[in-house]
Amino acid sequence: MKNDFLKKVLVSEEEIEKRAKELGAQISKDYDGKRPIFIGLLKGSVPFLAELIKYIDIDMEVEFMHVSSYEGVSSTEVKIVKDLDRSIQGCDVIIVEDIIDTGKTLKVVKELLYSKGAASVKIVSLLNKPDGRLVDIEGDYYGFNTPDEFVIGYGLDYNQLYRNLAYVGVLKEEVYQK
Numbered sequence: 314m315k316n317d318f319l320k321k322v323l324v325s326e327e328e329i330e331k332r333a334k335e336l337g338a339q340i341s342k343d344y345d346g347k348r349p350i351f352i353g354l355l356k357g358s359v360p361f362l363a364e365l366i367k368y369i370d371i372d373m374e375v376e377f378m379h380v381s382s383y384e385g386v387s388s389t390e391v392k393i394v395k396d397l398d399r400s401i402q403g404c405d406v407i408i409v410e411d412i413i414d415t416g417k418t419l420k421v422v423k424e425l426l427y428s429k430g431a432a433s434v435k436i437v438s439l440l441n442k443p444d445g446r447l448v449d450i451e452g453d454y455y456g457f458n459t460p461d462e463f464v465i466g467y468g469l470d471y472n473q474l475y476r477n478l479a480y481v482g483v484l485k486e487e488v489y490q491k
């Protein structure tokens with residue numbers, strides 16, 4: 314794969330691995346004695362979830378949800394493409410996401426998981442784009458902050474491409490102007 318789409322590398326594979334270890338240790342400590350369910354949001358969270366859970370050293374479970382958000386008449390509507398296939402009543406859940414940008418998707422998903430009876434809902438996101446925020450929501454654990462630029466790699470896509478990169482990078486403007 315040629316890398317003529319890439320403006321620059323923002324976060325290297327080594328940096329992600331190191332940060333995932335730190336986050337895994339922190340989450341394991343915070344949830345000691347509990348059995349959290351990590352809910353990965355498809356598809357972007359998959360590489361980060363796979364890396365992070367290697368460093369969770371308490372009992373834990375993994376589930377997946379696939380949601381897609383779009384602008385509705387008066388608010389952001391979130392369509393559930395794939396729902397959870399089990400009950401999370403009374404469970405401590407941790408949403409795993411690739412990036413929090415406007416925050417609209419996660420705000421809806423967090424409320425949805427509480428409405429399904431979760432005892433607690435926290436968010437771990439590989440990336441945080443603070444300048445993109447349009448609604449009042451924050452993650453509980455972040456890997457890295459990113460500038461207000463379109464990023465790709467490590468699960469993040471542009472038109473379904475580039476999820477396979479082992480690093481996070483900035484896409485060249487020419488690519489998405491095409």
Ligand code: IMP
Pocket residue numbers: 357382410411412413414415416417418419462463464465469470471
């Ligand atoms: P939010 O509801 O705006 O926070 O949207 C979050 C979703 O938008 C993420 O799960 C990504 O799929 C996508 N997204 C937001 N910013 C970027 C980016 O810079 N690169 C790739 N995907 C992005």
Ligand code: MG
Pocket residue numbers: 354355356357358411
């Ligand atoms: Mg996503």
